[in-house]
Amino acid sequence: MGQAETHPLTMDGHDPRNLRGDPITGDRYYSPEFAQREWDHMWTKIWHVAGRRNQLAEAGDYIVHDFLQESVFIVLQDDGSLKGFYNSCGHRGQRLVWETSSSDGFACPYHGWVWGVDGVLASLPDQDDFPQGDPCGKLKLKEVQVDCWGGFIWYSMDPDAEPLLDYLEPMPEIYKNYPMESAVRVSWYRIELNTNWKFATDNFVESYHTRTAHPQVPAWIDQDYWTSRLEMFPRGHGRTVQPLRPSLRDRLPEGEPLPFDDILREWDIDPDQYPDFETKVQQGWLDLKAQRRKLGPARGHTHYAQMNDEEITDSPHTVIFPNVTISFLPDEMIFFRTEPHPDDPNKCSFDLWSLVFPIEGTTEVEAGMVGQKKIEEAELIERVFDGGKGVPELKDSIVFQDMMLAEGQQRGLRSRGYEDAYLAAQETRVRFFHEVLNDYLEGRK
Ligand code: FES
C-alpha cells in the first residue's frame, strides 16, 4: 500500500472560486418556514442513518428511527435482507412500534391487525367484513428504501432516491481500506442541544476554529490549513485530511509532556533521537508510518495491512451531506450527527458515537472523546446538554467545547446584528454546504 491518491472528483475546499457566493442568513437557523422547506425538499430526499447493521442479528430484529414528525422502522428479514417501513398502520394509521426491539410480527394495538416481518398483513379480526375485499395477505406497509454502507444502515423516504452508494460518492471508494463493518460502537450518546442542526456541519467542515476553541488539539493534530488537505465533492460531502502529528506553528511550553512523544514510544521509536522539534514532528511522523506498517499487524492491528500511508497515521475528518460527520482515525471512527428537533428549529439532538476497529488480543481501548472503554457494544445514553451540566464526564473534550459554542452561536445568529458570514478561504466548505442545501431547496438536486 503506497500513497493516497486524490480522488478525481475533488474540488479545492480552500478556494472560494468554487462558490457562487450564496449568503448564509440568520433565518436559516431559526425560521420555522425555512425548516419546513428543509423537510419538504431535503430531508425527504436524502439518505438517513438509522443505526448500525450489527444491531440486527436475527430475523424480526428492528430499529426504530424517529425523524421530525416521521418515524420509520428497519426490520431484518428471514433471508438476511433488510426492509424499512413507515411506522403507521395500514388500517387507520396507528403508530406500530415505539422502541428498537425484536418481534415476529407487528400487532397494531388499535384494532388488532398483525403485519408480518415482511410488511404484509398477516391477520386481522372480522376479515369477512370488508366488502371491498379481504386485505389479508394483500395489504402491505408502505416501504422506505434501505441499504448499508460502512456497517451503517441507511434509508431514504424518496422512492426515486439515487442508490445509496451513488449518493455517498466518492466516500465508499475513498474509505474502502477501513474495516468499517466490523467496528464496535463502544460509546453511544444522544444529547439535546439548544441550537439548530446545521451548527454541527458548519463546525465540522472547517478547522479554523480549532486553535481558539480547542487549545489542546495542535499538540497532537496538525490542523493548519497549509498542511491539511481541504477537499469537497459535487454532492456536498467533504474531507479535511489532517496529519496526526503536532502543528509546527506553535509548541507546548518547555517541560510540558508532548502526547506525540508517547505515541512514538508506544511504537518503539525514541522521541529523543531527533535533533530538534521540527525533525521529530516531520521525520518522526514518517518513522511512525513505517513502524506501524511493520509492527501493526503482529500487534493485532490487522487492518493496517490494507491501509495506505496516509490512513495509517492521519485523520480524514469527513462530512457527509447534510448532517453526518465521521472522523476517521487509524483505529477508530468518531461518528457525529445532528437531527432537527420536531417542533423547534432552535433545537436539535446531537449524536456522538465512538466506534473502534477490533484489535486482536485487546479488550479495552482509549476511544476518542470518551476515554477508556471496553471493546463491546454500548447502550444508548440520552442526555440534555443543559449548558454543559448534562454531560459532566465530557467536560473539556473537543466535542464539549463545540457544544458550548453551538448554543452561543445560535443566540448570535438570531441577532439583528448578524447578516452574513465573512469567511476565510479555509472556511470555503461552510458556504459550499449552504449552497448545496439551497440546490435541494430550489429543486436543483
Ligand atoms: S389502526 Fe391499526 S388495526 Fe386499526
Ligand SMILES: [Fe+2]
Ligand atoms: Fe470543534
